[in-house]
Amino acid sequence: MLSMRNVTIYSRGADPEAPLLRIPALTVQAGEVVTLMGPSGVGKSTLLRWLLGEPLPNFHISGQVCLHDVDLTCLPIGQRQLGMMFQQGGLFPHLTVAENCMFAQGARSQQPRLQQQQQALTQLRALGLGDKWHAYPESLSGGQYARIALLCTLLAEPQAMLLDEPFSALDAALRQEVRSWTFTQLEEKHMPTLLVTHDKADARGRILTVNGHREVVDA
């Protein structure tokens, strides 16, 4: 369960009375997908990056975020156990698929290395991409890339997922397919998921929008 309270985002140097975005309270239950819709420039991505724990020198952000009742607000990125899917660049270009998987597991997994490797390979085979084990990301097609990127993110054992327009880099035909596959994966794992998008077609589950007072409300 991912929850946040009294989150307010200000642009640094802008009017302190006029916040960019405000979220009085928001809870994402286990297994639930919540979509935050809104035009670009409204601070959606900034919210996700703040949740993830990225330092954002151009914004002033206050509020509290909890994961399973643990306060994350002061933890560094590495200890928050949040997985993030970005628009682009889910796989490190200098590592092969195998190395990407092992790198994703390396920090948190308690299993011995050999078992980690087996786990990753099994899951890759389940996607039908077992032959890509030694491939570099640049040789993957768009659909393959998106699937393996999600696999890697999940291998890092996150407790909740943040998705920042994850399908916008895919072309229309592929998009539909990858989208439904992704949500199936996340629902199977009962992962609390917060999705940010400006495209209605991508939206899933409970949908929130930004009202005239820059406040996040149910659509």
Add this chain to the structure above:
Amino acid sequence: MVRALSVVFQLLLIALPVVAGVLYLVWQTARLGVEGVGQAMFVLAAMPSVLLNSLVLAVAAPLVACYLALWMAPSLLRRPRIQQVLAPLLAVPHVAFAVGMLLLFSPSGWLLRVFEQLTGWWPLPPQGWPLPEKSLFSLTLVLVLKELPFLLLMIAAQLKQLPSQAWLVQAQSYGYSQQQAWWRVLVPELLQRLTLPMAAVVIYSVSVVDIPLLLGNNLQPVLAQQVFAWSFQFAPEQQANALVGAWLLLAVSGLLLLLNRRHARCYAFCVRNKPLRPSTKAQKLRPVPRFAWYALAGLAVAVVLVLLVQSLATQWFYPALWPSQLSVSLWQQEWPFILAPAQASLSFALLSALFGTVAAVVVLEQQCQRGKQQRQWLLLVALFMPQVPLVLGWQLLLGSTQGPALWVLWAHTVYTFPYAYLVLHGAYMGFNRHWLVKAQSLGYSARQAWWRVLLPMLKQPLLAAYAVAFAVSIAQYVPTQWLGQGQVSSLTTEAVSVASGGDWRIGSLYALLQMLLPLLVFLGAGGLKRKSYAEHA
């Protein structure tokens, strides 16, 4: 941690050398008193040719190199891969290059021998050849050819940042020929962006000592060479001359830097006011520049070859194309003497390139974290100060302190740092920090992410920076000679002292080795996994 290290490096490699060098010069000059300074000025005023030679060299060499580079640069647009010719050329230290050039172009040089074999015009080495062994002309020529690849590389980098092709096409749609579009639209902008590299080239030309020692006229030296010579004569008058000469050098440099800043605007003004010849026929950019590229590459190969052959030749009389006998006896005979300077060169270069690259990385990382750019010229200030007065200040300050090798290492690092910074800057600043966030979201700490993601992804530019820094250290002459107090000899100092004494055979042996070390590092850096991930960033 990064912040503290960055401050330490900037103090040690920028503030300390520049401030200490200049302050000590001021203090020493003040000690001379008005009378001492006046006498030295009188001496200098009596030899105007020294100053004149320096001015001619420092104005002519950079300008010729600059316009030659601009003339050759259109090839870079059509065939970007041609740029690969430049890296090995940059790796050739200028002393080795100068020795090789001399063996090629002198009246009894290889090229004349080839010409004589073909035509039979000169059974004896020609008299009055425009490239006598030691003259201002050959000095200028060598500097031009040595600076050309550097400027071409800088132009290549700028051409990638500009919408060059779009500008050329647009100008041609207005009715300009391709030639005119290049010289009237792109070149003014390029010149503006070349101000800093040109400043480095100008300063190098005004303060270079080792090439004039090899190729310059000993009876009519350039100013830097004269100051260098005075500083080795220990009579107080000569020391005073050296000090005042150093100030004059600083003043000349300041003046040239001011002129350099006006250069681009001056060019733009001339081009605007130059009447336009209507382009009757579709003037294409002429193919001539491509031959210039081949010539440049051929020259590099010829320099290596001639050094190798010369070092293996036992007897090689004019006009024979090939030595009558090749033997490794010279190598065997010189080997015991070469080993020590080669080791010294290698260890200085390995260490100072490492320190310089690390310092550059730390300073860049701190700039990234702070999110705003520092004034770049301040970081590169060592490149915009003539080396002779600066190092003279250090030498006077250090006197005969213990451990000259340590100070030589420090002095080399002062110069490897700015070059490593220049090479790394684009890739490091362009690195997408998003990859670091991504790694941290997988559970790694910020420091782990930096070591495991940023460093491997920037491996290629880091190796390139190291290779360039290595070559810079190998080529250092003045700091090694002055701060080494005669106890430190490197391949470069040996090559200069042997070759300026006129022994071309041993000189070419040293020059060859001096060239071989950086070349190996360049090849090693290029051979390690060719792929560059900088573009993914």
